[in-house]
Amino acid sequence: MRYSKLFIPTMREIPSGINAISHILMLKAGYVRQLAAGLFIFLPLGWRVLNKINTILKEEMEKIGAQEISMPILHPAEIWQQTGRWYSIKEEMFRLKDRTGRDMCLGMTHEEIMAWIASKEIKSYRQLPQIWYQIQTKLRDEARPRGGVLRTREFIMKDSYSFDIDWEGLDRNYKLHAEAYHRIFTRCGLKYFQVESDPGIMGDMESHEFMAPTPAGEDDIVLCDHCGYAANIEIAKSQLSTLSHLNMEYKEVHTPQKKSVKEVAEFLGLDERYFIKTLLVISEKNEPVIVMLRGDQELNEKKLSRIIGEFSFATPEQALEILGVEPGFIGPTGHKIKKIADISIQKGLAYVSGANKKDYHLQGIVPGEHFDAQWMDIRKVKDKDNCPKCGSSLRIEKAIEVGNIFKLGTKYSEPLNAYFLDKDGKEKPIIMGSYGIGPARVAAAAIEQNHDADGIIWPKSIAPFDIEIIPLNMNSGTIQIAEELYEKITEIYNSFADRHMEVLIDDRDERPGVKFKDADLIGIPIQVIVGEKGLKENKIEIKKRRTKETKKVPVNKAVVEIVNTYYETY
Amino acid sequence: MRYSKLFIPTMREIPSGINAISHILMLKAGYVRQLAAGLFIFLPLGWRVLNKINTILKEEMEKIGAQEISMPILHPAEIWQQTGRWYSIKEEMFRLKDRTGRDMCLGMTHEEIMAWIASKEIKSYRQLPQIWYQIQTKLRDEARPRGGVLRTREFIMKDSYSFDIDWEGLDRNYKLHAEAYHRIFTRCGLKYFQVESDPGIMGDMESHEFMAPTPAGEDDIVLCDHCGYAANIEIAKSQLSTLSHLNMEYKEVHTPQKKSVKEVAEFLGLDERYFIKTLLVISEKNEPVIVMLRGDQELNEKKLSRIIGEFSFATPEQALEILGVEPGFIGPTGHKIKKIADISIQKGLAYVSGANKKDYHLQGIVPGEHFDAQWMDIRKVKDKDNCPKCGSSLRIEKAIEVGNIFKLGTKYSEPLNAYFLDKDGKEKPIIMGSYGIGPARVAAAAIEQNHDADGIIWPKSIAPFDIEIIPLNMNSGTIQIAEELYEKITEIYNSFADRHMEVLIDDRDERPGVKFKDADLIGIPIQVIVGEKGLKENKIEIKKRRTKETKKVPVNKAVVEIVNTYYETY
Known part of the structure; x- marks a missing residue:
C-alpha cells in the first residue's frame, strides 16, 4: 500500500495528562483518536493491527x-433481571x-444472552458440547477510562462460551481455552503470565487471567519464579514466617498521641509484627465489623469484600458512636460485634493493640x-513474602489483563432455564464457561512491551505491515528501484509464497528525515531504504526496526535478502 | 467442517405472523434467531454468509x-447537536x-462523527481526497421492525465516506462507489436496479439506491424497460398524455351525497381525468394548505412533505373550521390560503371540483x-404511466433497498467545521459523500430471489459452504469414501487451488431423508451423495441444489467432477 494514500495523521505534540506509553505512541503514530472519554476511533493503521x-x-x-x-449489543432488561x-x-x-x-x-x-439462546435451542445431551x-x-x-485503549467504555472483545453436560466437560473446555490463549498470546508476541484470579461479576468459581507485565498495568500480579505460582494480588496468598512468643505483661500502656502502628512500635521499641492493627468497617448492610491485621500487614480490600460484601471504613465519628473510641486506639477486646482477623495473627502469642481508650494501648x-474472631486470609501479599506453595520469595509486577477464563457452572444456565435431557432422560442444567480476550x-x-524512544516496535505477527520501503528522494532512479521492489514483493513474491508479505511504500515527497522519523514511529519490523548514494554502488539498505541493525545488499539480491531478514526477525 | 460439530438448529414449525420468505427460511434453516423485536442473533451458518x-x-x-x-457506536450528543x-x-x-x-x-x-474526525485531522488539500x-x-x-433481518433495530452496515476538495472530486468518488456497488451486488448474485432516490435524513442532493426486486420488498421502484429510467416511487416522475378541452359551462351542480371523484364522475358521466381532487392538509407548522391533484391521480406524500415538511390530513372538523366546508366538497376557488397543484392539472382546460358547499360541485x-396555485410535481407515479425520459410505459416493482449512495456536499462539514486550506491558502469546507450497504x-x-419449496438456493459467492458431502449411512465403506472425498477436497485440492473450497460433511447418524431435507433447506450449491447402492457400481452422485440435476461419477474421478460441477454452477 502507498503511504500517500493511507491516512496516517502522525502527531508531534501529545496533549498533557496522557501517560501510558501505548496511549502516547498510538496517538503520535496515528493509530487511534479519542472521540470522547473512553471512546476511541481506530484509524487505518490501528484497525490493521486489530484485524491481525x-x-x-x-x-x-x-x-x-x-x-x-x-x-446483538442491545439487550432486553428482562434477561439480565433473570440472573439478577x-x-x-x-x-x-x-x-x-x-x-x-x-x-x-x-x-x-x-453470559445472559448465550444462556438464553442455549435455553431455547439446546434440548438434548446429543447437542452438547458446544463452544460459541x-x-x-x-x-x-x-x-475512570484510562490508558488510551487500555480501559475504555466501548471495546471489541473476543468472547467465547462453552456448554457442557457435566463438570468434566467444562474442565476440558476450560483447558482447551487456556491452551488456545497460550498460543494466541505467544503468537501475538506478548510476554504474559497466566494467574489465578477473582472472577468478580462473573461468578465465584475457578478463574484465571492472562496478564502482560508492564509498568503501565493496572493490576498487580504475584509471581513465584521458583515454582511458577502466579496470582492476581486480589486473591494471592503468601506464607509468613512464624513469630516466637514475647513475654509481655497484660496491661495498659500510656501512648499519648501515638495512633499508627509505626508510631506506637517506635514509642515502645517493639517490632511492628507484634502489633494487631484493629480497624472498624461498615458493610453495605450497615453492619459494623472489626477487622484485624498483623501490624506489618495491609488489608486486601477485595479479599474482605468477598467475605462481607462492599464496605467502607468507619469515620472517626462512626467509630466513637459504635465503639466509644476513636480510630488509632481501637483494640480487639471487649466489643460484641463481628470480628474478622487475618490468619497471620497467631493464637497463643502476645500482641499489642489499642486499649479502646484514648491515648492508651x-x-x-x-x-x-483475650478475644476471638473469624480467622480468614484478608491481607495483601507483599513483595518478598514467601510463596504459599513452595516458600520461595515472591515478587510483584504490574500487568495488563489481556484475557480471562471463567468457570461459570450453572450460575447462568439455572436462572435462564438452560436445561437439557441427559442420556437417561433426566433434566439437568447446562454447565457453562466463559472466556474473553480484548484485542485492543x-x-x-x-506496544508497552515493545518500543523505544523513537516509537513502536511491533511484534511481526501483529504489525500493520511487514515491510516498509523508503525511497529517500523523488529522483526517477530511486523511485524506479523502490517501486520495482514494491511490485516484486507484493505481486511476484506473494503469488508464490505461503505467507503473504504486506508492504508499505513511503511514496511521499518528504525529506529523508521525516520519512525515517515516521518509519521508526509507526514501527513496521523491516525498513528497506533506497537512496541515491547506495544506488551508486547498486545497493539498498535493510534495517531491522527492533535492533536498528542495518545491512547493505545488492539491488539484484534485494527481494531474497529482504524476505530472509524478515524471517530472521522476531 | 463437520455437521455434527456445527450448531444448525433447523426448525420444522415457524411461529405464526412471519411472512417474508427470507425470514421463514433463515429461521427454518438455523441461520438466525430473534432475541427481541428487531434484534437478531446470527448463528454459525448465518454468520458465515455475512462474512462472505x-x-x-x-x-x-x-x-x-x-x-x-x-x-464507536456510542456518540456524545454535542456532535449531533451541531448538525441539528x-x-x-x-x-x-x-x-x-x-x-x-x-x-x-x-x-x-x-456522517457526524466522520465529519468531526475530518475537522480535527484534515488541514490541507494535500491530505485529500480520502475514503474511509x-x-x-x-x-x-x-x-415497525419487520421481515426478519430486512428491517431491524440493530444491524451491521458497510458505511463509507468520501472527502474531497471540490464537487468534481465528489462526482468521481460517487461514481467510484456506484461502480463498486455494481460489482458487489453482481458478485453477491443479486438481481438489482440502481434507482434515483430521496436522500431523506441524509441531505437534499443527488442520491441513488440499489434495489433488489422481490415481492417482499418494502419499497416501490419505477422502471422503464425501454430507456432504463429507474427511480424510487418516492421521487419518480412520469408523463401523462395531455387532455383536450371540454366545453363546460361554469356553474354549480347539485351532487347530493356524492363525495369521491369516482362517485361524482359516475354521477355526471364524466371521465375522472376532468376532475380536480382538492385536499386540505395541515403542515407541521400548523399551516393549512390546499392540495390539488387530477382526479385520476394519487398524492405522493413524500413529494409533498419535501415541499411543506411533515403534514397531516385535515379532519372533517378542521376542514369545516378552516374552509367552512367538509371534505368531499372542497374546491380550489375562493380560499385565501396556500395552494399547491400537481403539474398534471393543465392551465386553460375546464375541470370539475368541489363547490365549497355541501352536496354541490x-x-x-x-x-x-378561476384559481392560481404553486404548480409542483406531487403525484404518485402509477403502473403504465409514461416514462419521463422516453415516454414508454413504466412499470412498478417491489424491491429491497440493499445499498444507497448520497452526495452530502457541505451539509456536515460546515456545521462541524471540517475546513481545509486549498492550494491558494484559502479555507474551504470539505465536500463529502456517504455510501451504505447492509450485508444482512x-x-x-x-434468499428472496433464490429459493424453492425445499429451501434456500445460495448464490455460490455467499453460500456458507461450497460443497456438502452426504454419506447416506454410517457403514464403514460409505463413511470411508465420504471422508476421503472430504479430506481430498479440503486438504489436498485446496493446497494447490487459487479458490479454496469450503466443504461441509454431514457426518450425523441420521436417516437419508433427514439429511436430504436439511441439505436442501440450508442450500449449499453442490451436494455430493455417497451411498451404498452407488458404491456398488463404484460411483457417487453430484447434485446441483439450484436445478436439482444429478449425475453419477466414478469414485476415482469424483474430486475433479465435483470441482468442475461447482465451477459450472451459478
Whole structure:
C-alpha cells in the first residue's frame, strides 16, 4: 500500500495528562483518536493491527472447535433481571429505554444472552458440547477510562462460551481455552503470565487471567519464579514466617498521641509484627465489623469484600458512636460485634493493640484467649513474602489483563432455564464457561512491551505491515528501484509464497528525515531504504526496526535478502 | 467442517405472523434467531454468509482506495447537536445518559462523527481526497421492525465516506462507489436496479439506491424497460398524455351525497381525468394548505412533505373550521390560503371540483383563470404511466433497498467545521459523500430471489459452504469414501487451488431423508451423495441444489467432477 494514500495523521505534540506509553505512541503514530472519554476511533493503521490480532483469535478459536456467531449489543432488561445482574451491576451498565418505554441495556458481556439462546435451542445431551464465540463490541460505563485503549467504555472483545453436560466437560473446555490463549498470546508476541484470579461479576468459581507485565498495568500480579505460582494480588496468598512468643505483661500502656502502628512500635521499641492493627468497617448492610491485621500487614480490600460484601471504613465519628473510641486506639477486646482477623495473627502469642481508650494501648493481648474472631486470609501479599506453595520469595509486577477464563457452572444456565435431557432422560442444567480476550489491550500491551524512544516496535505477527520501503528522494532512479521492489514483493513474491508479505511504500515527497522519523514511529519490523548514494554502488539498505541493525545488499539480491531478514526477525 | 460439530438448529414449525420468505427460511434453516423485536442473533451458518458478503465488500472497497477504520457506536450528543440531527431525528434515535449525566446516543449512521474526525485531522488539500469505511453496527429504534433481518433495530452496515476538495472530486468518488456497488451486488448474485432516490435524513442532493426486486420488498421502484429510467416511487416522475378541452359551462351542480371523484364522475358521466381532487392538509407548522391533484391521480406524500415538511390530513372538523366546508366538497376557488397543484392539472382546460358547499360541485373551473396555485410535481407515479425520459410505459416493482449512495456536499462539514486550506491558502469546507450497504439485507434479498419449496438456493459467492458431502449411512465403506472425498477436497485440492473450497460433511447418524431435507433447506450449491447402492457400481452422485440435476461419477474421478460441477454452477 502507498503511504500517500493511507491516512496516517502522525502527531508531534501529545496533549498533557496522557501517560501510558501505548496511549502516547498510538496517538503520535496515528493509530487511534479519542472521540470522547473512553471512546476511541481506530484509524487505518490501528484497525490493521486489530484485524491481525482478530485473525489470530479466529484461527485459534477454530482450532478448538469454537463456532463464530454474532449477538446483538442491545439487550432486553428482562434477561439480565433473570440472573439478577440487572440489579447487582450498578452504574457500569449503560441502560436506556426504547421508543415503547421498554427497559434495555447495552451488553457488557454476553453470559445472559448465550444462556438464553442455549435455553431455547439446546434440548438434548446429543447437542452438547458446544463452544460459541464472537468478536464483537461491548459497552461498559467505566468510572475512570484510562490508558488510551487500555480501559475504555466501548471495546471489541473476543468472547467465547462453552456448554457442557457435566463438570468434566467444562474442565476440558476450560483447558482447551487456556491452551488456545497460550498460543494466541505467544503468537501475538506478548510476554504474559497466566494467574489465578477473582472472577468478580462473573461468578465465584475457578478463574484465571492472562496478564502482560508492564509498568503501565493496572493490576498487580504475584509471581513465584521458583515454582511458577502466579496470582492476581486480589486473591494471592503468601506464607509468613512464624513469630516466637514475647513475654509481655497484660496491661495498659500510656501512648499519648501515638495512633499508627509505626508510631506506637517506635514509642515502645517493639517490632511492628507484634502489633494487631484493629480497624472498624461498615458493610453495605450497615453492619459494623472489626477487622484485624498483623501490624506489618495491609488489608486486601477485595479479599474482605468477598467475605462481607462492599464496605467502607468507619469515620472517626462512626467509630466513637459504635465503639466509644476513636480510630488509632481501637483494640480487639471487649466489643460484641463481628470480628474478622487475618490468619497471620497467631493464637497463643502476645500482641499489642489499642486499649479502646484514648491515648492508651493494651499489651500482652493473646488471640484466642483475650478475644476471638473469624480467622480468614484478608491481607495483601507483599513483595518478598514467601510463596504459599513452595516458600520461595515472591515478587510483584504490574500487568495488563489481556484475557480471562471463567468457570461459570450453572450460575447462568439455572436462572435462564438452560436445561437439557441427559442420556437417561433426566433434566439437568447446562454447565457453562466463559472466556474473553480484548484485542485492543493486546495491541496496547504489545506496544508497552515493545518500543523505544523513537516509537513502536511491533511484534511481526501483529504489525500493520511487514515491510516498509523508503525511497529517500523523488529522483526517477530511486523511485524506479523502490517501486520495482514494491511490485516484486507484493505481486511476484506473494503469488508464490505461503505467507503473504504486506508492504508499505513511503511514496511521499518528504525529506529523508521525516520519512525515517515516521518509519521508526509507526514501527513496521523491516525498513528497506533506497537512496541515491547506495544506488551508486547498486545497493539498498535493510534495517531491522527492533535492533536498528542495518545491512547493505545488492539491488539484484534485494527481494531474497529482504524476505530472509524478515524471517530472521522476531 | 463437520455437521455434527456445527450448531444448525433447523426448525420444522415457524411461529405464526412471519411472512417474508427470507425470514421463514433463515429461521427454518438455523441461520438466525430473534432475541427481541428487531434484534437478531446470527448463528454459525448465518454468520458465515455475512462474512462472505463482508469479504466481498472489503475487496471492492479496497479496489477504490477506501481505507478501513472503526468508529464507536456510542456518540456524545454535542456532535449531533451541531448538525441539528439530534433535534430533527425523533424516536428513531436511541438516546441515553452516561454515569455523569451526559447526553449520548447510539450511532444510526456516522456522517457526524466522520465529519468531526475530518475537522480535527484534515488541514490541507494535500491530505485529500480520502475514503474511509467501516463494517460496523448501527442502531435505529424502528417503529415497525419487520421481515426478519430486512428491517431491524440493530444491524451491521458497510458505511463509507468520501472527502474531497471540490464537487468534481465528489462526482468521481460517487461514481467510484456506484461502480463498486455494481460489482458487489453482481458478485453477491443479486438481481438489482440502481434507482434515483430521496436522500431523506441524509441531505437534499443527488442520491441513488440499489434495489433488489422481490415481492417482499418494502419499497416501490419505477422502471422503464425501454430507456432504463429507474427511480424510487418516492421521487419518480412520469408523463401523462395531455387532455383536450371540454366545453363546460361554469356553474354549480347539485351532487347530493356524492363525495369521491369516482362517485361524482359516475354521477355526471364524466371521465375522472376532468376532475380536480382538492385536499386540505395541515403542515407541521400548523399551516393549512390546499392540495390539488387530477382526479385520476394519487398524492405522493413524500413529494409533498419535501415541499411543506411533515403534514397531516385535515379532519372533517378542521376542514369545516378552516374552509367552512367538509371534505368531499372542497374546491380550489375562493380560499385565501396556500395552494399547491400537481403539474398534471393543465392551465386553460375546464375541470370539475368541489363547490365549497355541501352536496354541490362546480364545473367549468379553469386553472389559472378561476384559481392560481404553486404548480409542483406531487403525484404518485402509477403502473403504465409514461416514462419521463422516453415516454414508454413504466412499470412498478417491489424491491429491497440493499445499498444507497448520497452526495452530502457541505451539509456536515460546515456545521462541524471540517475546513481545509486549498492550494491558494484559502479555507474551504470539505465536500463529502456517504455510501451504505447492509450485508444482512443482501443475504435476505439473495434468499428472496433464490429459493424453492425445499429451501434456500445460495448464490455460490455467499453460500456458507461450497460443497456438502452426504454419506447416506454410517457403514464403514460409505463413511470411508465420504471422508476421503472430504479430506481430498479440503486438504489436498485446496493446497494447490487459487479458490479454496469450503466443504461441509454431514457426518450425523441420521436417516437419508433427514439429511436430504436439511441439505436442501440450508442450500449449499453442490451436494455430493455417497451411498451404498452407488458404491456398488463404484460411483457417487453430484447434485446441483439450484436445478436439482444429478449425475453419477466414478469414485476415482469424483474430486475433479465435483470441482468442475461447482465451477459450472451459478
